[in-house]
Amino acid sequence: MFIELVKGVALLLALCFLHGFNIRVWRQHPWVGQVFSGLIFGGICVVGMLTPVVLMPGVIFDARSVVLSMAGLFGGPLVAGIAALMAATGRLWLGGAGAEVGLMVIGLCTALGLVYREGRARGRLGVEPVTLAVFGLLLHTAVIALFQLLPSEAVQRINQTLALPYLLTFTPATVVLGLLLHDVEQRMATERALTGTAARLHAITQAIPDVLLVLDAQGRYVEVLSPNDSALVASAPVLVGQRLHDVLPAEQAERFMALIRDTLQSGQTHSVEYEMQTLSGLRQFEGRTQPLGVQVGGQAAVVFLARDITKRKQAESALRESELRFRSLLRNIPSISVQGYLQDGTTSYWNQASEQLYGYTAEEAIGANLLDLIIPPPMRNDVRAHMQHMFATGEVIPAGELQLQRKDGTPVHVFSSHAYIQVPGHPPEMFCIDIDISGRKAAEDEARYLAFYDALTQLPNRRLLVDRLQQVLVNGARSGLTTAVLFVDLDNFKTLNDTRGHEVGDLLLKDVAQRLRSCVREQDTVARLGGDEFVVVLQNLSSDAPEAAAQARALGELILAQLRQPYELAGHEHHFTASIGVTLLNHQRDSVDEVLKQADMAMYRAKDAGRNTLRFFDPDMQQAVNRRALLETELHNGLRRAQFLLLYQPQVDSQGRVTGAEALVRWQHPVQGMVPPSEFIPLAEESGLILPLGQWVMETALRQQARWQQDPLFAHLSLAINVSARQFLQDDFVAQVLALVRQTGANPAQIKLELTESLLLDNVDSVISTMRALKAHGLGFSLDDFGTGYSSLSYLKRLPLDQIKIDQGFVRDVLLDASDAAIARSIIALAGSLGLSVIAEGVETTAHHQFLLAHGCQAFQGYLFGRPLTLEDFESRVRQGE
């Protein structure tokens, strides 16, 4: 019996082995595994039933209760169901009296096993020995209870002999089988977990591109994991088992050994960068070591993770090279100045082109402030504001043309672009990229200059001339002053060009340009129209057209005279003349074209008239000018030929007694007869002939006065002499007069110099000093035409005058015009208050005389008392008066 039970236990062990093996075999297909497990459990039951403990025929005992309950507990419904079906089939096939109870036992054990399984699944029951033992005891007690349904004979024997051994054998068997199956179950779970971990690890190591090595303390390759062999010194299978010294150069192997030692000693991760000759060539790696934590083959070991960084290193090196290239490019690129500045303007970068452009070396510039370096003072506030805005907002200053300054202070034109760069970890910077455009600017200036100036003579060209004339036409109308346009053309210029070539021709034109410029004032324009044609624009001439024409003619004559002077051209002396056409601008009527055409036509008239001359466009003007020119010549001749004489107009006192005379010049023209001063004095003043004429008058008058000195009849007579402004303002006027006084022996106390108010307009101080100098020698002064000019009373007070003359204009209408009468009265009163004598001129009627007399005037001159008389007539008049 015991032997039978041991056989049963052996069957149980076989069951465990077969069940474990089956599950492992079918782990990929768990359902199939369960079916086979069911067959195994069922098979063991059937085998057990075939070698049972036979109590009596038809009543058998075997280990099916243990097997089926464990099939339920560890196999689940499918396994237990198959096993129970097979066991039931086997039992029915064996038959006998105990068959029914046997089937019930099969059902009971299977069911209780499944119940236990459910309790375990819900966490209520475990599979530890005690629980299994309680389960086994309950199960087999229940089975013995079922045995009570057997025939009474069998029941009796069971209860007496078998029940107790049954309980004592099968309960522990249940525990043992449960523990064994539980162990199988656990081992399978561990195996599954390990398989999962290994699969994950494998997947991970396959996924990472790095090389993973396990090296022991001796430097032996324990494990080599690499996605491919290209990163290894030899293929993985070859490496495993070899030592570092076997596959690496000694020096490198030793370096890794030291790393392994350090890692194991410190227990810390270590990093290394190295280069290695691999199966795919020389590669660079970044490696990390980590202690493995467990021993391998009795040795401590490290995990070594190596990453191929060849590409990264190549990229880094390419980047470094590229940066180096760009830096070198920026540094050395000619003509493009690059400068870097920090927020406060401190210079952080300065390339070679900046050195050349601005004159500061990089050493001088870096660290200095932008504003102090190249920004002209007037621009500094603007630049500061722009920079602040850019650094605050990141908005770049727009590119544009600027005028900056070099180290030596000279200006430089640049086209400046700006960039705002912020590199993480560095302060933001402004980069300026400046291109020198001074050359372009100069070219533009040159082009602008050439557009308006003649390249050969540097004179304004036709375009600028037209421009200026247009302005003159617009503005001149307002001023009322006259503008004259002179068209100057060289005579025979073409011959010079043809005979001596254009170069010599150019020399002549340059010389002519210079001479023309020297003839005119700053405000006038000399332009070259092209070829040998020049135009001179004279502005601010007299508002009186004939006078302006005379001024234009005078300048034209001067130009002709200048251009007549010999020319020294390329070693030869040449003589040229010019023809000039003149027109006066009529601001209301003319256009620029019209004006130039007129001057051009006048110039051709000058050519027709034999060249070396000037002609006016306007025939009337021409005639007037001709007349003046003729008169001027005649005036000149008249002086030489003594055609002038003095008349003497008596000046009388309140009693009508002659007290003196005013000397009045006359021109005894051989053809025109006696010419009055109004016709020739202005011309004499313009032409300068007034100086010799005035000198003659002064000498003649003084000589006459000296003669009168000798005669008691005339010795008391004073003599008034007219002095023109131009004459009076000569530097040596005082010396001239005093010399004449000395030479003639005239009495200065009897001499009165008559000055006009116009003299006082600009020259009060020098007039006063001249007057004082003469007065110091006894000469007296009378202010002529008083009241017609604009002399201020304050001047009047300062002038060392003796007499004021009331102008004949006031005297004439003194009885008709209340205001003239008032002026005359005021002048008399004024003279009285200033302590001056007063003389009225132009007194023609006794009514004039009476009025003036009544208002206190004591001296008179006028037709009422005598016209200007020849010397003889004047002297006989004085005699008659006596």
Ligand SMILES: Nc1nc2c(ncn2[C@@H]2O[C@@H]3COP(=O)(O)O[C@H]4[C@@H](O)[C@H](n5cnc6c(=O)[nH]c(N)nc65)O[C@@H]4COP(=O)(O)O[C@H]3[C@H]2O)c(=O)[nH]1
């Ligand atoms: N209607 C009218 N006229 C009278 C009467 N009494 C005198 N006159 C004129 O008035 C002018 C007076 O001379 P003035 O005011 O010095 O004005 C002078 C003077 O400014 C200038 N002048 C004359 N002789 C000389 C001279 O020798 N040298 C300079 N620089 N200027 C002279 O020429 C001006 C004109 O001289 P004249 O033609 O000689 O004209 C003279 C004289 O003939 C009168 O009752 N009725």
